[in-house]
Amino acid sequence: MREKVTGHLYLIPVPIDQNDNTSILLSKDKNIVEHLNYFVVENEKTARFHLGALNLHKPINQLHFEVIDQTKTQEDITSYLTPLLEGFDIGLLSESGCPAIADPGSKMVALAHQKNIRVIPMTGPSSIILALMASGLNGQQFKFHGYLPLEKEDRIKKIIAIENESSKYHETQIFIETPYRNQHIFNDLISKLQDKTKLCIALDMSSENEFILTKKIADWKKEVTPDLKNKPCVFLLQG
Amino acid sequence: MREKVTGHLYLIPVPIDQNDNTSILLSKDKNIVEHLNYFVVENEKTARFHLGALNLHKPINQLHFEVIDQTKTQEDITSYLTPLLEGFDIGLLSESGCPAIADPGSKMVALAHQKNIRVIPMTGPSSIILALMASGLNGQQFKFHGYLPLEKEDRIKKIIAIENESSKYHETQIFIETPYRNQHIFNDLISKLQDKTKLCIALDMSSENEFILTKKIADWKKEVTPDLKNKPCVFLLQG
Structure with missing residues (x-):
């Protein structure tokens, strides 16, 4: 009997801008997606939209979708490996x-490793x-924090701790925020960070409105504040 | 008199595998590269090779190259902005x-921000x-350390500090090594980390020989050691 051969788990990026209906896959990767019939996705509607943008040679309604989100148990996710x-x-x-960066997909990848499934990441926008x-800050040592704490007092403590850590180890510190709260974070950063600390604001990445600017806090204080409201934003600082 | 308009600084990725002569740019980005005549590059020979792979509509010997490496002064780099x-x-x-990730290019980007030059990053492989x-480890909080210390004693201290930090904050810790020393680092990791710590080895990323495997240290001890020698490798751990 020949040895059982398992499938591969392909990690397929989509555009950062959810309204972007262009394909951001390299042609070799698009050819791989052409032969896939099974998908595990964070959101079925948007996954169908992005796969539609690839102009696959088969109808999307013939594809199988399973949804992986915060409501799914370890057992559910294990069943997706079948x-x-x-x-x-x-x-x-x-x-x-x-x-699998900052989303529940990493649970599926972790299980795949346990079952000796080969995991193949495709290049795409991060x-x-x-x-x-684009920040010009240190790319040799950096730390991504995800979201900052929700409570203002905790958030300010965290901002100051991050700045100290960055000064001490010369690391770039990176974090994100829920878009409607960007302006509050920006105000906290401007008022609490030291004048010499560098802050990069990266807004609407990969879209027509992309805005990326690095300035010292002292200079941000003189700058017209960019409109951050309801825009996806990555904050980067180096103390 | 109309306002002086400055050019844009485009950040152009190349393949991770230096022998890869395929284009890894999205077509919209390739179209932008078509119109560029000035390049600042870490290595002129490899830059010409990668630009050649794009099949540009003009001869590469008509393009202007400046080299940015560790020998260049701030003054040299400033002159590149002309x-x-x-x-x-x-x-x-x-x-x-x-x-501009872990290379001298970030100095050029930093200067561009000072001169209010727009910086536009293109999607490519990191x-x-x-x-x-592909690791299945935490992508919500992670830290990239660059290279570990050269001296064995310092390196082991660092490995243990990294593991403690990872356990405490649930962060994925990522580092790289000069390829000929990979095997030494791997041996240090296997012997010094706790059995329950997860270690991911990502070898020859984006090439035909790509190998990515995550296992607990206890399980790596039972595994046939992958051949790491002289292969580009990213190490990831989560305690």
């Missing part, structure tokens, strides 16, 4: 940018890396 | 992957992000 164990490949898609490249 | 100030666009390329996606 096609892989039967030898079929699966594509994993998140809502925005690279899957707002963290694009912002870091 | 075409931007005169209204011409410049493309920045590093030796491998995304420019071995750090590809490895993190």
Whole structure:
């Protein structure tokens, strides 16, 4: 009997801008997606939209979708591996940018490693890396914090701790915020950080309205404040 | 008199695998590179090779190259901005992957921000992000350390500090090593980390020989050690 061959788990990026209906996959990766029938996705509607943008040679309603989100149990996610164990490949898609970075997809990847499934990441846009490249800040040592604490007092403590850490170790510190709260964070940063600390604001990455600017806090204080409201923003600082 | 218009600084990724002669740019970005005449590059020979792979519509020997490496002074790099100030666009390329991440290109980007030059990053492969996606480790909080200390004693101290930090804050810790020393680092990791710590080895990213595997230290001890020698490798751990 020949050895059982398992499928591969492909990690498929989508545009950062959710309204972007262009394909951001390299042609070699698009060819791989062409042969996939099974998908595990953060949101089925947006996954269908992004796969539609690839102009696949088969109808999207013939594809199988499973949804991985915060409501799913470890057992649910384990069941999603079944096609892989039967030898079929699966594509994993998140809502925005690279899957399995800051989304529940990493649970699926972790299980795949446990089952000796080969995991293959495809190149695509990462707002963290694009912002870091364009910031001019240290790309040799950096830390991504995800979201800052919700409570103002905790948030300010965290901002100051981050600045100290950055000064001490010469690291770039990166974080994001829920878009409607960007302006509050920006105000906290301007008022609490030291004048010599560098702050980069990276707004609407990869869209027509992309805005990326690095200035010392002293200079941000003189600048007309960019309109941050309801725009996806990556904040980067170096003390 | 109309206001002086400055050029844009485009950050142009190249393949991670230096022998890869395919274009890894999206078509919209390739169209931008078509119109560029000025380049600032980490290595002129490899930059010419990667630009050649794009099949540009003009001879590469008509393009202007300036080299940015560790030997260049701040004054040298400032002089590279001249075409931007005169209204011409410049493309920045590093030796491998995304420019201005872990290379001297970030100095050029920092100067561009000081001169109010618009900086536009292009999507391309980042071995750090590809490895993190495929690791199944925490992508919500992570830290990139660059290279570990050269001296064995310092390196082991650092490895243990990194593991403690990861356990405490639930962060993925990422680092790289000079390829000929990979095997030593791997041995240090296996012998010094706790059995329950997860370690991901990501070798030869984006090439035909790509190998990405995450296991607990206890399980790596039972595994046949992958051949790490002289292969680019990203190490990721989560305690």
